[in-house]
Amino acid sequence: MMDLKLWLSILMVCAMAESQILRKDWLIDVPSRIPVLQSSCVVIPCVYFYPKTKKILNRWRGFWKRGDTIVASNFLNLRLANEFHMRSRITGTLQSGNCTWQLYGVRETDTGPFYFRIEIPQHKSFTFSKNTVTLNVFRVPKPPTMSVAVQDEVTATCKVTHVCPSSPPKFSWSHSGIRKTKSKKENKWLWSTTSTLTFTPQEADFNMPLNCTVTFPGKKTTKGSVLLIKKSTK
Numbered sequence: 001m002m003d004l005k006l007w008l009s010i011l012m013v014c015a016m017a018e019s020q021i022l023r024k025d026w027l028i029d030v031p032s033r034i035p036v037l038q039s040s041c042v043v044i045p046c047v048y049f050y051p052k053t054k055k056i057l058n059r060w061r062g063f064w065k066r067g068d069t070i071v072a073s074n075f076l077n078l079r080l081a082n083e084f085h086m087r088s089r090i091t092g093t094l095q096s097g098n099c100t101w102q103l104y105g106v107r108e109t110d111t112g113p114f115y116f117r118i119e120i121p122q123h124k125s126f127t128f129s130k131n132t133v134t135l136n137v138f139r140v141p142k143p144p145t146m147s148v149a150v151q152d153e154v155t156a157t158c159k160v161t162h163v164c165p166s167s168p169p170k171f172s173w174s175h176s177g178i179r180k181t182k183s184k185k186e187n188k189w190l191w192s193t194t195s196t197l198t199f200t201p202q203e204a205d206f207n208m209p210l211n212c213t214v215t216f217p218g219k220k221t222t223k224g225s226v227l228l229i230k231k232s233t234k
């Protein structure tokens with residue numbers, strides 16, 4: 001019993017020491033590079049920590065910047081430069097350390113590098129100028145990854161990756177059937193969305209391509225195709 005108590009107190013001291021280290025410095029976790037489709041949107045995930053204080057804080061002002069230009073803020077009264085007006089906002093809750101930024105209608109000029117600045121008037125301010133985010137803007141979406149399985153029913157899937165979980169792509173199929181769409185987080189900034197189509201095939205459906213068209217926010221499209229092969233019955 002004594003041993004367990006001793007262990008627990010050692011563990012607690014260690015945990016406290018660790019949180020002290022964590023809270024002594026300004027820290028940020030942002031991806032350094034994100035590929036993004038032109039005209040589409042991007043959610044830039046961001047988490048930051050500020051040095052611990054005993055002061056009571058009630059104001060947090062966050063800014064994403066490119067050079068001297070403010071490109072996003074949580075400060076609603078602030079008018080952004082025309083270039084970013086109405087298509088950029090900080091959606092994270094700054095007081096809980098979330099500095100996530102969303103950018104819509106991505107342009108080829110939106111490459112950055114971008115960095116985050118936090119102002120806590122009752123405490124301190126800090127610019128994370130070393131932790132920049134660069135957007136690699138590309139023009140042509142990659143075709144979807146497709147699969148098909150034929151049993152009594154046809155089950156086909158059509159999958160794309162993207163960086164905008166708040167507005168996932170839309171799917172359309174060249175054949176009718178039951179459709180289901182699912183999104184999955186692949187890593188901190190990359191998501192995949194998969195559409196699954198299920199239907200009972202007719203004779204005329206075989207040896208015909210089954211097409212899937214994907215439309216991204218901003219209206220760019222990409223298409224994939226699979227051939228429906230009849231399972232040989234031996």
Ligand SMILES: *[C@@H]1O[C@H](CO)[C@@H](O)[C@H](O)[C@H]1NC(C)=O
Pocket residue numbers: 047091092093098099100
């Ligand atoms: C940060 O906020 C965004 C909403 O803008 C949310 O989707 C995300 O899960 C939050 N991240 C964390 C680590 O809480």
Ligand SMILES: *[C@@H]1O[C@H](CO)[C@@H](O)[C@H](O)[C@H]1NC(C)=O
Pocket residue numbers: 174209210211225
């Ligand atoms: C599917 O795509 C192929 C090749 O891209 C095209 O020839 C065919 O007409 C399309 N089928 C349908 C039903 O849209």
